[in-house]
Amino acid sequence: MLCDHCGQRQATVHLTEITNGHKTESHLCQVCASEIQAQGFGFAPQLNLHHFMAGLLNHELGGANYGQQQADGEKCARCGMAEGQIMKQGLLGCGDCYPYFEEKMQPLLRRIHGNTRHTGKVPGRTGGRARTVKEIENLKNRLREAVGREEFERAAQFRDAIRQLEKTLEEGGEA
Amino acid sequence: MPIKEIVNHPHSHWMDAEGEESDIVISSRVRVARNLAGIPFPHLLKKEKSNEVIHALRLAIQNEEAAELLGNLELCALSELTPLERQILVDKHLISPEFLNNYEAKAVVLRDDEVVSIMVNEEDHLRIQCLLPGLCLKEAWNIIDKIDDGLEKTLDYAFSEKLGYLTSCPTNVGTGMRASVMLHLPGLKLTKQLYGVLNAIGKLGLTVRGLYGEGSEALGDLYQISNQITLGQSEEDITNNLISSTLQILNQEKAARQALYQNRQEIIEDRVHRAYGTLKYARILTLEETMRLISDLRLGVALNIISGIGIRLLNELMVKIRPAFLKKISGQEMTPPQRQVYRAGLIRKELEAVPQ
Numbered sequence: 001m002l003c004d005h006c007g008q009r010q011a012t013v014h015l016t017e018i019t020n021g022h023k024t025e026s027h028l029c030q031v032c033a034s035e036i037q038a039q040g041f042g043f044a045p046q047l048n049l050h051h052f053m054a055g056l057l058n059h060e061l062g063g064a065n066y067g068q069q070q071a072d073g074e075k076c077a078r079c080g081m082a083e084g085q086i087m088k089q090g091l092l093g094c095g096d097c098y099p100y101f102e103e104k105m106q107p108l109l110r111r112i113h114g115n116t117r118h119t120g121k122v123p124g125r126t127g128g129r130a131r132t133v134k135e136i137e138n139l140k141n142r143l144r145e146a147v148g149r150e151e152f153e154r155a156a157q158f159r160d161a162i163r164q165l166e167k168t169l170e171e172g173g174e175a
Numbered sequence: 176m177p178i179k180e181i182v183n184h185p186h187s188h189w190m191d192a193e194g195e196e197s198d199i200v201i202s203s204r205v206r207v208a209r210n211l212a213g214i215p216f217p218h219l220l221k222k223e224k225s226n227e228v229i230h231a232l233r234l235a236i237q238n239e240e241a242a243e244l245l246g247n248l249e250l251c252a253l254s255e256l257t258p259l260e261r262q263i264l265v266d267k268h269l270i271s272p273e274f275l276n277n278y279e280a281k282a283v284v285l286r287d288d289e290v291v292s293i294m295v296n297e298e299d300h301l302r303i304q305c306l307l308p309g310l311c312l313k314e315a316w317n318i319i320d321k322i323d324d325g326l327e328k329t330l331d332y333a334f335s336e337k338l339g340y341l342t343s344c345p346t347n348v349g350t351g352m353r354a355s356v357m358l359h360l361p362g363l364k365l366t367k368q369l370y371g372v373l374n375a376i377g378k379l380g381l382t383v384r385g386l387y388g389e390g391s392e393a394l395g396d397l398y399q400i401s402n403q404i405t406l407g408q409s410e411e412d413i414t415n416n417l418i419s420s421t422l423q424i425l426n427q428e429k430a431a432r433q434a435l436y437q438n439r440q441e442i443i444e445d446r447v448h449r450a451y452g453t454l455k456y457a458r459i460l461t462l463e464e465t466m467r468l469i470s471d472l473r474l475g476v477a478l479n480i481i482s483g484i485g486i487r488l489l490n491e492l493m494v495k496i497r498p499a500f501l502k503k504i505s506g507q508e509m510t511p512p513q514r515q516v517y518r519a520g521l522i523r524k525e526l527e528a529v530p531q
Contacts, residue, residue: 095213099335
C-alpha cells in the first residue's frame with residue numbers, strides 16, 4: 001500500500017482517528033508520518049530508544065504491566081538496581097547487573113544484536129583470561145591455515161604455542 | 176590548543192576535507208563506551224561519586240607510562256565552561272547534545288588537535304571519540320584503540336569474557352563501539368532514491384541519523400550512517416562493514432550526480448548559482464535556509480560548477496552560522512531576527528574574501 005500523503009513510498013504507519021464518532025483511516029509512510037507529527041498533530045509519539053528498550057525488557061520479564069507490579073522486584077546485589085527500575089529506564093545499574101540478570105538479558109541481547117557472545121577487543125588488564133582464550137582461538141585458525149598450505153614446520157610451532165597457552169590457562173594463570 | 180581556546184575557533188580538524196572521498200564523506204567518527212569496574216553507571220551516581228570517576232580519569236591521563244599512547248589530553252569539568260562554550264563544543268561535534276543535561280557531574284577531555292575527545296559521565300563513565308575528515312574509519316579506530324590502551328594502564332574496565340565491555344544500555348554492550356560517517360547526499364535526494372538507499376541500509380544492521388545524532392533533522396542533506404550491532408562482531412568487522420556500505424552509497428550518490436548533471440545540466444547549474452548568489456547577497460538568512468544553500472553550493476563545488484571555494488570553508492561555515500558561534504563572534508545576545516541579519520552579513524563577508 002502506498003502512502004496517502006506522498007503516494008510514493010510504502011505506507012508503514014496506519015492511523016485510525018475517531019472524531020465526534022466519525023472514523024477516518026490514514027496510511028502513511030515513515031517520512032510523511034514524521035513530518036505530520038513535526039507539524040504538531042502529535043499522534044504517533046516519538047520513538048525514544050530508552051522507552052523502546054524498556055518495552056522490550058518488560059516483555060522479556062513477563063509481559064505488559066509487569067514492571068508496575070514489580071516496581072521493586074529482584075535487586076542487583078551490588079548496585080541495588082531493581083528489575084522494575086531497569087524496565088522503566090531501559091538502563092542497567094552497573095556491570096554486575098549483567099551476570100545478575102543474565103537469564104533475562106540473554107533473549108533481549110539476542111534480539112538486539114543477533115548474538116550473545118563478544119568477539120572484539122579484550123582489555124589487557126581486566127580481561128587477562130579472555131585475552132589468552134582469544135589468542136588460542138587465533139593460533140588455532142593459523143594452525144589450520146598452515147596445515148592447509150602444507151607448511152608443517154610452521155604448524156608445529158603454532159601447535160606448541162597453543163599447548164603452552166592452554167597449560168597456563170589450566171594452571172589458572174593469565175599468561 | 177587548550178579547551179578554552181578551542182571554543183574560540185570555529186575550525187576543527189574534521190573540516191579539513193583532506194581524507195578520501197571528502198566531497199561526499201565529510202567526516203568519520205568512532206566512539207567506544209567504557210565503564211569502570213565496581214562503580215555503578217553514571218545515572219545511578221551521586222555527585223560525589225561522579226567526581227571520583229572524573230578524578231580517576233584525571234589520574235589516567237596524567238600517567239606518564241601512557242603518555243606516548245595518549246598524546247596531549249586536557250580535562251575540563253563542564254561546569255568550568257560557560258553555557259555558550261559548552262554549546263560550541265556540541266556544534267563542533269566534539270561532544271553530544273545529550274551530554275549538556277545535568278552538566279554538574281560531567282567532564283570533557285580533549286586532545287589538543289581536537290581529533291580525540293572523551294565524555295566523562297555521559298550514559299557511560301567514558302565515551303571515547305575520534306573524529307577525522309573524509310572516509311577514515313580504520314585510522315579512527317586505531318587512534319581510539321591506542322587511547323583505550325593508554326587509559327587502561329591506570330583504569331580497570333567493567334568487562335566480561337562473554338559479553339565484552341559492559342555498558343549502561345544493552346544496545347552498546349560488547350565492543351561498546353559506534354562507528355559513523357557523515358555523508359552529503361543531495362544527488363540521491365534530488366533523484367528521489369534516498370529513501371530506497373536508506374531503507375536498504377537498515378537491512379544491513381546500520382542506522383541513519385541527522386546532523387547532530389539521535390532525533391536530529393537531516394539539515395543540509397547531511398546524514399550520519401552508523402552501526403547498530405555491538406555484540407558478536409569485532410571492531411574490525413564493524414568498521415569493514417560500515418566502509419563497504421559507505422562505498423556503495425558513495426557510488427550511488429556519484430552515479431546520481433552524474434545522471435543529474437548530464438540530463439539536467441541547466442537546472443543543476445541554475446540551482447548552484449542561485450544558492451551562491453543568495454549566500455553572497457542575501458540580507459536575512461535563517462539557519463535552515465543557509466544549510467540548504469550551503470548544500471547546493473557544496474554540490475556545485477564537487478561538480479566543478481563553482482571554483483575558488485573550498486569544501487573546507489563550507490564545513491567551517493556550517494559551524495560558524497549556528498546560533499552559539501554567532502553569539503560568540505558578535506559578543507552579544509541577539510533575537511532570532513537580529514541573528515538572521517548578522518548571519519547573512521557574516522556569510523557575505525566570508526564569500527567576499529574568496530578570490531573570483
